[in-house]
Amino acid sequence: MNDQAFDSERVSGIIAELKTKPGALLPILHAIQDALGYVPQGSVPLIAHELNLSRAEVHGVISFYHYFRSTPPGRHTVYICRAEACQAMGSEALEAYAKSSLGIDYHENTPDGAITLEPVYCLGNCACSPSIMVDKKVHGRVSPERFDDIMDSTRSAP
Amino acid sequence: MIKIFVPRDSSAIGLGAEEVALAIQAEAKKRQVAIELIRNGSRGLYWLEPLVEVATPEGRIAFGPVTIADVPGLFDAGFQKGGVHPLALGLTEEIPYLKRQERLTFARVGITDPVSLEDYLAHDGYRGLKRALTMAPAAIVEEVADSGLRGRGGAAFPTGIKWRTVLNTSSAQKYIVCNADEGDSGTFSDRMIMEGDPFVLVEGMTIAGLAVGATEGFIYLRCEYPDAEVALNAAIDSATAQGYLGGDILGSGKAFRLEVRLGAGAYVCGEETSLLESLEGKRGLVRFKPPLPAIEGLFGQPTVINNVISLASVPIILDKGAAFYKDYGMGRSRGTLPIQLAGNLKQPGLVERAFGVTLREILYDYGGGSKSGRPIKAVQVGGPLGAYLPESQFDTPLDYEAFAALWAVLGHGGVVAFDESVDMSKMARYGMEFCAIESCGKCTPCRIGSTRGVEIIDKIRAGEEAERQVALLRDLSDTMLASSLCALGGMTPYPVLSALNHFPEDFGVTSAQ
Ligand SMILES: Cc1cc2nc3c(=O)[nH]c(=O)nc-3n(C[C@H](O)[C@H](O)[C@H](O)COP(=O)(O)O)c2cc1C
Ligand code: SF4
Ligand code: FES
Numbered sequence: 001m002n003d004q005a006f007d008s009e010r011v012s013g014i015i016a017e018l019k020t021k022p023g024a025l026l027p028i029l030h031a032i033q034d035a036l037g038y039v040p041q042g043s044v045p046l047i048a049h050e051l052n053l054s055r056a057e058v059h060g061v062i063s064f065y066h067y068f069r070s071t072p073p074g075r076h077t078v079y080i081c082r083a084e085a086c087q088a089m090g091s092e093a094l095e096a097y098a099k100s101s102l103g104i105d106y107h108e109n110t111p112d113g114a115i116t117l118e119p120v121y122c123l124g125n126c127a128c129s130p131s132i133m134v135d136k137k138v139h140g141r142v143s144p145e146r147f148d149d150i151m152d153s154t155r156s157a158p
Numbered sequence: 159m160i161k162i163f164v165p166r167d168s169s170a171i172g173l174g175a176e177e178v179a180l181a182i183q184a185e186a187k188k189r190q191v192a193i194e195l196i197r198n199g200s201r202g203l204y205w206l207e208p209l210v211e212v213a214t215p216e217g218r219i220a221f222g223p224v225t226i227a228d229v230p231g232l233f234d235a236g237f238q239k240g241g242v243h244p245l246a247l248g249l250t251e252e253i254p255y256l257k258r259q260e261r262l263t264f265a266r267v268g269i270t271d272p273v274s275l276e277d278y279l280a281h282d283g284y285r286g287l288k289r290a291l292t293m294a295p296a297a298i299v300e301e302v303a304d305s306g307l308r309g310r311g312g313a314a315f316p317t318g319i320k321w322r323t324v325l326n327t328s329s330a331q332k333y334i335v336c337n338a339d340e341g342d343s344g345t346f347s348d349r350m351i352m353e354g355d356p357f358v359l360v361e362g363m364t365i366a367g368l369a370v371g372a373t374e375g376f377i378y379l380r381c382e383y384p385d386a387e388v389a390l391n392a393a394i395d396s397a398t399a400q401g402y403l404g405g406d407i408l409g410s411g412k413a414f415r416l417e418v419r420l421g422a423g424a425y426v427c428g429e430e431t432s433l434l435e436s437l438e439g440k441r442g443l444v445r446f447k448p449p450l451p452a453i454e455g456l457f458g459q460p461t462v463i464n465n466v467i468s469l470a471s472v473p474i475i476l477d478k479g480a481a482f483y484k485d486y487g488m489g490r491s492r493g494t495l496p497i498q499l500a501g502n503l504k505q506p507g508l509v510e511r512a513f514g515v516t517l518r519e520i521l522y523d524y525g526g527g528s529k530s531g532r533p534i535k536a537v538q539v540g541g542p543l544g545a546y547l548p549e550s551q552f553d554t555p556l557d558y559e560a561f562a563a564l565w566a567v568l569g570h571g572g573v574v575a576f577d578e579s580v581d582m583s584k585m586a587r588y589g590m591e592f593c594a595i596e597s598c599g600k601c602t603p604c605r606i607g608s609t610r611g612v613e614i615i616d617k618i619r620a621g622e623e624a625e626r627q628v629a630l631l632r633d634l635s636d637t638m639l640a641s642s643l644c645a646l647g648g649m650t651p652y653p654v655l656s657a658l659n660h661f662p663e664d665f666g667v668t669s670a671q
Contacts, residue, residue, distance in 0.1 A: 022438075022457060023419075023437050023438045023439040023457075024439055025439030025440070026419065026420065026421075026422060026436065026437075026439055027419065027420075029422070030381070030420055030422070051439075060441055061439070061440060061441050064424065064441040064442060065421075065422035065423055065424050065442075066422070066423035066424060067381055067421075067422040067423030067424075068422055079382075083343030083344075083542070083592075084343040084344060084501070084538055084542060084574050084585070084588070085343050085344040085500035085501045085572075085574045086343075087585075087588070088500075088501035088502045088574055088575060088576045088577075088580070089501065089502060089529075120382065120423070121341065121343065121425060121542075121592065121595075121596070122340075122341060122342065122343045122344075122345075122382070123382050124168070124169075124340060124345070124346040124348075124349040124382065124383060125168070125169045125172055125346065126343060126344045126345070126346055126498070126500035126501070126506070126572070126574070127169060127202075127204035127205075127346065127498070127499065127500050127506035127507050127508075128169050128172060128173060128204055128207070128506070129500065129501065131172070133382070136384040136385075137171070137172070138168050138169065138171070138172035139172045140169055140172040140173050141173065
């Protein structure tokens with residue numbers, strides 16, 4: 001995917017603020033993703049330069065961690081738990097339902113740009129399976145009907 | 159003023175606790191009832207969440223599960239004074255699930271306001287630290303060693319021995335690292351502590367710092383737990399403001415500072431050396447051992463790395479003494495284990511019991527049997543690297559050695575139940591798939607082996623020369639067991655082979671070849 005224009009001033013500000021922390025790279029990547037929704041390819045040389053790392057090293061870290069993304073997500077990210085406790089309560093059917101009702105696969109955005117779908121491996125909500133997380137909020141005992149309700153309110157949220 | 163409790167626990171919120179709290183506040187205002195709304199942790203009775211409690215002179219009374227639609231009716235019934243209502247559950251502490259527990263580490267969870275230092279102090283908080291401040295470092299270490307506490311993160315290594323190594327390794331800078339990566343499916347006890355009683359973890363880490371001479375600590379928290387991050391930071395801020403953290407802890411001249419760092423969705427970063435790499439800002443590649451982290455850990459310095467529950471159990475050990483803690487348990491498994499009941503169960507939740515309780519008691523007396531009403535076919539204990547146990551093994555006591563004798567593990571104490579609709583060859587396939595997704599890639603048996611494992615199980619499931627493929631799967635598992643660098647590759651054969659051995663019919667083979 002082509003790189004997008006991104007707010008390089010904001011990225012530089014984040015790097016300047018955090019770079020003196022020991023082990024600063026992950027805090028910087030988190031802060032960039034919190035601010036922009038993803039870590040733009042174009043921010044890699046800026047980070048590499050300020051932390052005295054090679055671009056390959058920075059890129060290697062971004063791609064190692066499932067959570068960091070290099071492309072812009074939709075307005076909201078929906079994570080569906082695929083792990084065992086949720087499987088025991090029917091998460092496979094929920095995954096299939098989510099994909100078909102949203103019309104997308106994992107790591108894709110809906111065409112209206114509202115929702116990105118991601119797999120996740122346990123949300124610590126295993127006593128209330130099956131679980132999903134929308135942005136930073138967990139939802140438990142998610143039936144297909146509840147999934148539809150949650151998606152409706154998610155789409156209408158800013 | 160009537161005190162009403164609605165949990166701020168993220169699982170309770172995931173079932174509508176936030177909306178219920180707002181509705182109670184609005185309804186109270188409308189009816190001009192003066193209430194004080196407290197956002198507590200969860201009691202861990204998750205099938206009853208959102209569980210609302212009301213303080214009465216006789217004790218706290220519980221109502222649940224409460225939806226916003228129930229709120230006006232609760233007020234009509236005078237629930238705020240303990241009135242009769244179909245959702246009433248009586249005195250919370252008398253609910254058998256809770257009453258029959260031995261809550262040491264979880265003593266305050268669900269009872270207090272998690273982010274109130276005042277409340278923490280009023281419920282025996284910081285008594286352990288105050289005692290530790292009167293002791294020599296070596297005496298603190300010996301207290302923990304004598305308690306018999308073993309690491310609750312999975313490997314069950316004696317905590318006191320680890321601390322002794324760090325104490326005896328001299329260095330200008332040492333670190334305390336808390337492993338709050340809690341990646342195992344079916345586990346949520348770390349989350350409940352961090353959201354429901356964050357001060358107990360802060361206190362445990364501070365005591366660890368005093369014990370080994372470390373002045374800095376990091377909590378490596380998985381990023382899937384944003385509410386825990388908020389609660390931890392609130393606790394750290396008020397502990398610092400009140401002199402329980404910082405440059406001069408309670409006027410002792412001793413320093414300890416604490417910072418929360420976030421992971422980024424990599425299961426392998428729960429492995430201690432991978433976690434340290436990640437904290438240093440690198441890819442989470444597992445390190446070769448030796449050197450042990452206790453000798454060369456974070457940034458090359460001596461480092462204590464412990465699980466959340468291990469560290470959160472330290473304050474009560476220091477407060478009540480090693481003998482008190484050690485008195486619980488069986489054999490070489492001392493103290494209590496916060497057991498997490500999940501999957502297909504009527505009553506999933508948190509059960510803290512002394513070691514020695516059987517799996518059957520946990521599944522039926524607490525869990526209430528399967529939620530679907532169909533027989534429980536298999537139980538995975540100890541997360542994605544733990545073995546599946548069939549019904550014939552349910553009488554096993556929860557004890558590290560008893561589980562090891564069955565070629566199973568207790569791990570972090572997660573228990574996930576499956577009813578008879580489960581296809582165990584599919585679970586075995588998932589075990590290999592998970593390993594392939596999460597492998598750090600440093601060694602071949604894990605990186606390549608897990609992908610091969612998925613292919614082989616696919617063939618078995620398709621009925622292609624099942625017996626020959628089963629033999630291949632066993633060979634591959636032997637290789638992974640024997641020559642993986644860490645337990646991700648080295649223990650993935652536990653769920654895979656236990657599924658095959660106990661349920662060969664699900665693999666289309668007659669007996670366990
Ligand atoms: C793949 C893998 C994942 C692990 N994940 C965790 C985890 O999420 N939390 C944890 O406390 N320990 C985890 N461990 C165990 C740690 O390596 C280590 O034993 C533990 O942090 C030590 O703390 P303890 O002695 O207090 O248990 C994991 C181990 C492996 C091999
Ligand atoms: S077993 Fe897997 S996760 Fe562990 S070091 Fe080897 S490749 Fe990495
Ligand atoms: S397994 Fe899905 S939330 Fe834990």
